[in-house]
Amino acid sequence: MAQSEQEILAGLAEIVNEETGLDPEAVQSDKAFTDDLDIDSLSMMTIVVNAEEKFGVRIPDDEVKNLRTVGDAVTFIKNNQA
Amino acid sequence: MSTERRVVVTGLGATTPLGGTITQTWDAILAGTSGARPLTQDWVQEYDLPVTFAATIHTSPEEVLSKVECRRMDPSAQYAMVASREAWADAGSPEVDPDRFMVAIGTGMGGVNTLLDQWDNLREKGVRRVFPLTVPMIMPNSSSGNVSLALGARAGAHTAVSACASGAESMALAMDQIRLGRADIVIAGGTEAAIHPLPFAGFAQMQALSKRNDDPAGASRPYDTGRDGFVMGEGAGVIVLESEEHARARGARIYAELSAAGMSADAHHITAPEPEGAGASRAMVEAVKRAGLTPADIVHINAHATSTPVGDVAEANAIRRAFGDATDGMCVTGTKSMTGHLLGAAGALEALFTILSVHHRIAPATINIEELDPAIALDVVRGEHRTLPDGDIAALNNSFGFGGHNVALTVKSI
Numbered sequence: 001m002a003q004s005e006q007e008i009l010a011g012l013a014e015i016v017n018e019e020t021g022l023d024p025e026a027v028q029s030d031k032a033f034t035d036d037l038d039i040d041s042l043s044m045m046t047i048v049v050n051a052e053e054k055f056g057v058r059i060p061d062d063e064v065k066n067l068r069t070v071g072d073a074v075t076f077i078k079n080n081q082a
Numbered sequence: 083m084s085t086e087r088r089v090v091v092t093g094l095g096a097t098t099p100l101g102g103t104i105t106q107t108w109d110a111i112l113a114g115t116s117g118a119r120p121l122t123q124d125w126v127q128e129y130d131l132p133v134t135f136a137a138t139i140h141t142s143p144e145e146v147l148s149k150v151e152c153r154r155m156d157p158s159a160q161y162a163m164v165a166s167r168e169a170w171a172d173a174g175s176p177e178v179d180p181d182r183f184m185v186a187i188g189t190g191m192g193g194v195n196t197l198l199d200q201w202d203n204l205r206e207k208g209v210r211r212v213f214p215l216t217v218p219m220i221m222p223n224s225s226s227g228n229v230s231l232a233l234g235a236r237a238g239a240h241t242a243v244s245a246c247a248s249g250a251e252s253m254a255l256a257m258d259q260i261r262l263g264r265a266d267i268v269i270a271g272g273t274e275a276a277i278h279p280l281p282f283a284g285f286a287q288m289q290a291l292s293k294r295n296d297d298p299a300g301a302s303r304p305y306d307t308g309r310d311g312f313v314m315g316e317g318a319g320v321i322v323l324e325s326e327e328h329a330r331a332r333g334a335r336i337y338a339e340l341s342a343a344g345m346s347a348d349a350h351h352i353t354a355p356e357p358e359g360a361g362a363s364r365a366m367v368e369a370v371k372r373a374g375l376t377p378a379d380i381v382h383i384n385a386h387a388t389s390t391p392v393g394d395v396a397e398a399n400a401i402r403r404a405f406g407d408a409t410d411g412m413c414v415t416g417t418k419s420m421t422g423h424l425l426g427a428a429g430a431l432e433a434l435f436t437i438l439s440v441h442h443r444i445a446p447a448t449i450n451i452e453e454l455d456p457a458i459a460l461d462v463v464r465g466e467h468r469t470l471p472d473g474d475i476a477a478l479n480n481s482f483g484f485g486g487h488n489v490a491l492t493v494k495s496i
Contacts, residue, residue, distance in 0.1 A: 021150040045214040052210065 002081050005029075008055065008074045015050045016070075019043050029071035037070075057081055089257045089341075090496060091437050092334040093173025093322030095165040095271075098431060099315050099422055102141025103168055107421075107431075108438055112467065114449045116299035116420055118313045125279040133291045135298035136277050137315035137422025154215055155228055156193030157275035161318035161427070162225035163232060166269050170233060173322040176267070176332055184237035184265035185230040186256040187320065188248030188272045190426030190483070192222035195278050225273050225318075237265040245483030246386075246423070248272050249319060249430025250491055254343030256323050266328040271320030272430030285314060288353065290390060302423075303450035304387035304394050304416030305458045312388040315422030319431030337441045339494040340433075341375075341476065344368030348486030355393055355482060359400025362480065362488045366404040369478060369490035377408035380492075381470050382445045382477040384436040387416030388423050397480060398458045412478075413468045414460045415439075416448040429481030429489060436479040436493045443470040443495075 003011075013024035020043055033039045039047070048059050051073070057080045059067075067073045096103065099117025100110035110117070117137040126134050143160035144152050146167075152160055166187070196219040203211045218224060223241040230239035238259070242251035249272020256270035276282075285291050292311040294301035302313040321340075329336055345368070348361035355362065370377055386397055394416075402409050417435050424431055439445050445468040454462060470477075479491045 019150070019153070021148060042214040049210050 003055070005074050005078055008077050009070065011054055012051060012070060012073060015047050015054065019046050019050070027070055029074060030069060032069050033067070051077065055081060086261050088326035088339055089260050089323055090326050090329050090339050091321050091337045092324050092329050093169040094337065094434055094437065095168030095170070095172060096317065096319040096431055096434055097139060097141060097143070097161050097164045098317035098319070098424070099137035099140055100420060102146070104434060108435070111417060111420055111435065111446045112444070114420065114447060116302070116449065117315065118298040118301055118422055120298055129279055129283065131279065131283060131286060133282070133286050133293055134295045135301065135313070137313050138277060139316050154219070156196040156219040156224060158189055158193055158273050159219070159225045159228045161275055161316070162187050162229055162271070162273035162320065165271060165273070165318040165320040166229045166233065169269060169320040169322050174334060176334070178267050180234045180236040182237055182266040183235040184239070184256065184259055184268040185226045185235045186240040186242065186252040186259070186268055186270045187226040187229060188242035188244070188252035188426055188430070189222050189225060190243070190245045190248050190274050191276045191281060193220040193224055194276050194281055196220050198278055198280055229269060233269065235269065244487035244489070245485050246425050246428050247481040247483035247487040247489040248426035249428060250433060250479065250481035250489040251345065251429070251487070253321065253323070253340065253430060253433055253491060254345060254489060257340050257343060260323060260325050267322065267324045269320055270323050271318060272427040273318035274424050274426040275316050276425060277314060277316050282314060292389065300450050302389045302419045304385070304389045304419050304448055305455055305462050306451045307453045307455045309389045309391060309394065311390055312418065313422035315424040317424050317431065318427050319434045321434060321437065336496050338437045339496050341492040341494045342369050342372035343492070344372065344490040346488045348488065350486055352486070353484045355396035357396055357399070359396050359403050361486065362397060362400035362482060363404040365488035365490040366401065366478060366480065369492045373476065373492040373494065375476055375492065377405040378411060379476045380405070380412050380478050381475045382439055383412050383414045384432045384439065384477065384479045385414050385416050386480045386482045387448070388418055389416070394455070395457045397482070398460050402459055410461060412461065413445050413463045415445050415463045417446060419449045429479070432481065433479050433491055433493070436477050436491070439470065440475060440477050440493050440495050443472070443475070444468070445470055
């Protein structure tokens with residue numbers, strides 16, 4: 001069940017692409033969702049919910065603000081996967 | 083009224099059951115094509131709906147807009163966006179002062195598909211699966227807001243909501259805003275995407291829809307003795323309106339003048355038209371008077387004519403009540419015989435047809451009339467299109483909506 005960071009990153013890039021149209025290649029670990037990828041809070045909510053479904057994790061609303069970069073999200077998902 | 087700023091039409095756009103553009107739609111109108119077709123959605127069988135067809139959109143917005151745009155807008159706003167982009171391009175995509183550029187797009191129901199789909203999501207999958215953009219997709223001003231955002235119109239974004247008169251009322255409002263000096267150029271029109279089982283069932287339950295399931299293309303038949311209700315349609319119609327001064331200064335191509343509007347409310351019944359047509363007639367009289375014209379100047383009426391047994395007669399009565407013997411000089415067309423009833427977009431789309439009729443001097447024929455109802459004392463165009471006279475001409479477009487709303491627009495040749 002547990003996926004590698006690389007697999008999570010690729011899956012996340014797919015979700016971001018679906019929501020925003022951003023090139024999946026642009027979704028790299030060091031990129032910040034807001035400052036680098038220009039993702040607003042509403043799109044972020046959709047990405048979070050789709051990520052929950054895809055990776056089988058629960059990302060509480062309070063946790064979302066701590067996910068500043070793509071890498072933060074990958075780490076959170078990896079640490080919380082069943 | 084002659085001292086008022088003249089307001090002219092410089093761009094047209096539409097996405098309808100007959101075509102993905104206004105050109106394609108108008109060609110289909112002149113060819114006498116019906117946009118009604120059997121519904122293929124599972125819900126028709128699932129809910130055992132008594133009506134199994136509608137005039138569904140010809141070209142999916144997904145073929146025109148990006149995937150992301152489609153995800154973030156209800157179909158009603160998607161249609162408005164497609165039509166607005168076409169109209170804006172048709173007007174030459176002019177460089178304008180954003181603070182003098184406005185949007186006015188009306189709708190009957192707004193994002194009804196999103197509202198009901200997200201309600202299903204909430205009940206079946208829980209709150210986490212409710213799309214975060216649900217509210218801005220449901221709101222009736224979603225179309226005007228999204229178009230304003232996409233094209234950078236900052237003078238204002240307005241939304242008239244008056245059921246099936248919404249599109250026409252938005253154009254009237256846009257014209258007024260230019261005359262009040264609040265804008266020089268406005269994208270105006272109407273949109274609707276309500277082919278969803280709930281509104282569909284609601285209209286069916288009120289016995290408003292034609293049940294001619296074995297012949298969808300023949301179902302919308304305004305003025306025919308065999309008419310039995312309207313055919314639900316969807317889509318959007320949008321025009322670019324400008325002060326004449328602004329249009330001339332940039333050398334824009336001008337289709338026609340949107341000269342005046344007349345508006346009234348029946349205060350009679352929430353859905354039934356006032357049988358003698360007093361309210362509708364007042365709107366028509368006002369539209370002609372405000373245009374500085376007399377009834378003898380009106381050569382053509384694009385009628386509301388939804389193909390309901392009561393409504394078509396009430397409108398015919400209202401026209402005669404408004405114009406008396408001068409009615410005989412007006413040829414009348416019911417283009418809903420081809421497009422179906424686009425609800426909040428109907429008035430807008432039919433205003434586009436009226437503009438094209440004046441511009442090309444052609445009144446399209448109403449289709450599906452096998453036997454003209456003797457209660458209709460009008461010169462109905464059927465069989466062949468009618469050529470409109472040379473010289474200065476004017477035409478009227480009627481739109482009426484549940485709630486008792488009546489809107490008449492006057493279009494003049496230029």
